[in-house]
Amino acid sequence: MSDDQHPQHAPHGFETLAIHAGQEPDPLTGAVVPPIYQVSTYKQDGVGGLRGGYEYSRSANPTRTALEENLAALEGGRRGLAFASGLAAEDVLLRTLLAPGDHVVIPSDAYGGTFRLFAKVVERWGVTWSVANTSDPAAVRAALTDRTKLIWVETPSNPLLGITDIAALADVARGAGVRLVVDNTFASPYLQQPLALGADVVVHSTTKYMGGHSDVVGGALITADDALGEELAYHQNAMGAIAGPFDSWLTLRGIKTLAVRMDRHSANASRVAELLVSHPKVTHVYYPGLPEHAGHEVAAKQMRAFGGMVSFRVAGGEEAAVAVCDRAELFTLGESLGGVESLIEHPGRMTHASVAGSALEVPADLVRLSVGIEAVDDLLADLSRALG
Structure with missing residues (x-):
């Protein structure tokens, strides 16, 4: 039996997914590493006749698609999206899910860049926030208001390595009808999978452990909700802070050894x-x-x-x-x-x-x-x- 006749078995172990998910050998050459599609636009076979769904690389690029499929597989999600940085991913998420007048609960030891995004950027268009010790579900519950739309969690947190019980906060979020967002950067999907514990969205700075070699900046969002995934993808395209093809390729290379x-x-x-x-x-x-x-x-x-x-x-x-x-x-x-x-x-x-x-x-x-x-x-x- 030839290699391409072997049946595919699922689910695969994490290490196998890291190397293979979204990364089928190139059909033209058989290259085992996805090519860097350093291209901005694509020839259409007639008006609206797209080859593989690609028309313009802000909307989609094959190298970025490979990374996004890989990210979704590693986090056990249905949709992964790759961005130019972790904060670009956070910005798209907040502008997708929030409107003026909404409220967010953030951790008492949040990453400084996340705090700055809330306090200096998002607050200016009418979103309010309050701080809670996310290690204490009762404290988070007490911080909720009738305008709360998101609970934001880092675990482990940056820089005090606080730990939040994701499943416990997922219960709090569900009970209040709000979404739970987990920044999984410090753990990586190899050590922790928040979606399986009840989170709605996982955030990564892929600059860190996913890339792993201090040579690329990037971010990611992953969700198991198809409808939410479509909303996020729409805003990713509309706002434009996408991961470029070479950055996507570097991140994929790093993930193989995660x-x-x-x-x-x-x-x-x-x-x-x-x-x-x-x-x-x-x-x-x-x-x-x-x-x-x-x-x-x-x-x-x-x-x-x-x-x-x-x-x-x-x-x-x-x-x-x-x-x-x-x-x-x-x-x-x-x-x-x-x-x-x-x-x-x-x-x-x-x-x-x-x-x-x-x-x-x-x-x-x-x-x-x-x-x-x-x-x-x-x-x-x-x-x-x-x-x-």
Whole structure:
């Protein structure tokens, strides 16, 4: 029996989907990697006669289609959409689902860019928001109003690694007739699948673990609701912040190794957290894999492993935390996360400067690590030197 005669079996395991979903060999050449369709427009066979449904690459592009089908498969969704950045994906989602006068509940430790989008952009056209500890379903329920349309969740959160029980908040959302949105960037679909736990929409910055190599910026939305998927796709086209073909190709390339990378990220981060817990100059460690973490039991229930992000507070305050960032060598001082290389940053002055002075302000003595896939003993030695 030839390769193309083998029957297809479903469902496949995650690792198989990561490599094959949306990525059939090219029918013209047999290339096993989807081509980069670096094209803006397509020849039509008569007026309205589209080949494969393609007319203009803002509306659809074969390389982006491959990525979008892959994203949907990995999250167990029905529709995936790829964008130019994670915030572009968030913007399309908010403008699709909200109208002036609507209200959103956001996490008390939301990503600074998400907070800025709500506080400085969306609020200006009449959408209100309030903050709640999403780790506490009762607190979220108390924050709901008769105008609430969305509950927004990050789990694990950025940068304090808070854990939200997705299934519990899905119950809250259903009871109130609102939608639950989960930013799954820190976990990736390999470690956690929010749609299966009751979420309506999953958000990703594909720049991070999905791309995985710090060489591409992108975002994604995935839903299991066909009608909602069509609405989001309409606004994706109407607003135009789409992932380009080369960016889509790079993200697909990264996704192929997502599972093995996340295993290594998680294993390395666990070792790093153990070192930090025992270090005399560290006053607190935020990592859901630690038994003493407030969300450990929930994370163990809804995640395959605990991820590659670790945050910690340093004795001596803000300047001591900045000094640790400056002294690190193998941990590169830089924003972003999720790449194969390890990064270190000071959230208060870098990624979360936008929340300074707000209810979401992060501790000044906080350091955030994106633990890469280098030899873990080298990472431990570098951190030990940086901590002095």
